[in-house]
Amino acid sequence: MRWDKNILSPRWGNEDNHTPERTMIRAFQKTDLRRVASVALLFLLATADAFRTTHLPAPRASPTTAKTTTKTKTKTKTTTTTTTTTAMRSSTGTGGAGDEPPVTHVVVAGAGVIGVSTAYYLAKNFGVATTLVDPTGTIAPAASGKAGGFLALDWNDNSPALGPLARRSFALHEELADDLGADTISYRRLECVSVPVGENGGRRPAGRKLEGIEWAEGANAMGDASVLGGTRTIAQVHPKKLCDAMWERVLELAPESKLVRGRVVAPEDKDGDAGADAAVAARLEDGSLLEGDALLYSCGPWTATNMYGTKYHSLVVPTTRVLHQCVFFSGLGDPEVYVRGDSTAYCTGFPDPPVRVAEHPGEEEVRPEAIDRIRESVRAASSFADGASTSYLVLGDDGDDGRQAPLEQACYLPGTADGIPMMGRVPGKERTYVCAGHTCWGILLGPASGEAMAHEIAAAGGRGSSQPFVDLGMFSPGRFGRPLELVPAFGPER
Numbered sequence: 001m002r003w004d005k006n007i008l009s010p011r012w013g014n015e016d017n018h019t020p021e022r023t024m025i026r027a028f029q030k031t032d033l034r035r036v037a038s039v040a041l042l043f044l045l046a047t048a049d050a051f052r053t054t055h056l057p058a059p060r061a062s063p064t065t066a067k068t069t070t071k072t073k074t075k076t077k078t079t080t081t082t083t084t085t086t087a088m089r090s091s092t093g094t095g096g097a098g099d100e101p102p103v104t105h106v107v108v109a110g111a112g113v114i115g116v117s118t119a120y121y122l123a124k125n126f127g128v129a130t131t132l133v134d135p136t137g138t139i140a141p142a143a144s145g146k147a148g149g150f151l152a153l154d155w156n157d158n159s160p161a162l163g164p165l166a167r168r169s170f171a172l173h174e175e176l177a178d179d180l181g182a183d184t185i186s187y188r189r190l191e192c193v194s195v196p197v198g199e200n201g202g203r204r205p206a207g208r209k210l211e212g213i214e215w216a217e218g219a220n221a222m223g224d225a226s227v228l229g230g231t232r233t234i235a236q237v238h239p240k241k242l243c244d245a246m247w248e249r250v251l252e253l254a255p256e257s258k259l260v261r262g263r264v265v266a267p268e269d270k271d272g273d274a275g276a277d278a279a280v281a282a283r284l285e286d287g288s289l290l291e292g293d294a295l296l297y298s299c300g301p302w303t304a305t306n307m308y309g310t311k312y313h314s315l316v317v318p319t320t321r322v323l324h325q326c327v328f329f330s331g332l333g334d335p336e337v338y339v340r341g342d343s344t345a346y347c348t349g350f351p352d353p354p355v356r357v358a359e360h361p362g363e364e365e366v367r368p369e370a371i372d373r374i375r376e377s378v379r380a381a382s383s384f385a386d387g388a389s390t391s392y393l394v395l396g397d398d399g400d401d402g403r404q405a406p407l408e409q410a411c412y413l414p415g416t417a418d419g420i421p422m423m424g425r426v427p428g429k430e431r432t433y434v435c436a437g438h439t440c441w442g443i444l445l446g447p448a449s450g451e452a453m454a455h456e457i458a459a460a461g462g463r464g465s466s467q468p469f470v471d472l473g474m475f476s477p478g479r480f481g482r483p484l485e486l487v488p489a490f491g492p493e494r
């Protein structure tokens, strides 16, 4: 069946495609009972959460650009930063208090694309330093370092919540390429097509060239490709390189920033153990405290008990030359192939059922049979009649053909019960924020989410101003109607 990017995309459609309800319907269609049972559980949780605000229309923000000069006093040093920023309005009613102590140092839990993007915009737009804390002590050890890096301008346009965020973020990725270097982060524009395939794809008349396909014209291609987007609306970035480069820039712009190894287990405020000089503090597993003027939880699927993760495996293989067309195969398991500018191709598909994540970040088990399934599916979808191999993707599993060995990995896509990220202040907690649940679009949405969170956090200390690029109201963490249980312990006891 031919699918439309806004209607039937298994991974890349609007938020409706990622609700437990939709996933359950798809599971029924595939008659996968194990998947149905686990998703039904999530559906019940989601229903109990009584989400109300998803489908309110999103105001399209009309940004007003203002030149602001901010004086930033950090613990050892005063820096003056002049930035051209778009004024922001605090959408959750937390900001703008004139007599609030200023925000100069923020503790961010989670070194994925969301945490690093927030640190980047805190430093760039406000000169605010970040203590970034992650259990691995590294940047982007989980999904943010293992994702495809596919970016689309308009594939979320039918979502009032995500459409404006995606458009803003697509523009910010272009700015990031200018700031950090397109080569450094492997940013480029490219094309994307859908190619229908089937076991007996040879229905196509022999010798007939398929229109619009650069490399995926295998024997099993059943008809002409649908072009899903061209260089005006499709781009790509290497997610790990992006996160690394953003963090390097943070260290230049706000040198008080640092990366700490540790797992945040609880927030502390003035009524707790935060200490007289700190607005908040993060308590780590070893009992130590990291103090700051604000605390952000951006721990992906590990952020709160109302979140789940969908495990995906992926395989990065060499290509025989640089290719310029990402391919969503339709049929034969719907594998997805994102070709990259470094003569590699990122292949993924076949998600596990969504779960509450028990595995430790950065230590996600790679199951060989899951990798083989992706490899065989891509091989079947794109091979020529002899079935041996594609002409462009080096899919062999021995890695001994003289080229780079395939990279095999697994990670979790983070989701909330309604498929919309949570972004804003934690209800009932001052200076404590959450930003997580960006599903299959976290790399795309990271910069605009980080920008919005940076402005929200700065506004709480009387910085920033009143008009956002993106209204965070529809992302309110309070919409689930019950207190958030943050950073639960790793492991099956969750």
Ligand SMILES: Cc1cc2nc3c(=O)[nH]c(=O)nc-3n(C[C@H](O)[C@H](O)[C@H](O)COP(=O)(O)OP(=O)(O)OC[C@H]3O[C@@H](n4cnc5c(N)ncnc54)[C@H](O)[C@@H]3O)c2cc1C
Binding pocket: 109, 110, 111, 112, 113, 114, 115, 133, 134, 135, 136, 140, 141, 142, 143, 144, 145, 146, 147, 148, 149, 150, 151, 262, 263, 264, 265, 298, 299, 300, 301, 302, 303, 310, 311, 312, 313, 314, 348, 361, 362, 411, 412, 413, 414, 435, 436, 437, 438, 439, 440, 441, 442, 443, 444, 445, 487
């Ligand atoms: C296979 C796959 C392909 C994808 N491809 C794309 C794509 O092409 N384009 C796109 O836009 N998106 C893509 N995504 C989605 C994207 O990768 C995610 O949405 C995004 O990486 C989520 O970022 P994050 O920072 O929220 O979470 P993560 O990257 O999961 O980071 C969370 C961090 O929090 C840390 N942490 C956990 N618990 C704690 C704690 N208690 N204290 C401190 N730190 C903690 C973890 O160690 C981790 O580093 C893909 C996802 C998958 C799974």
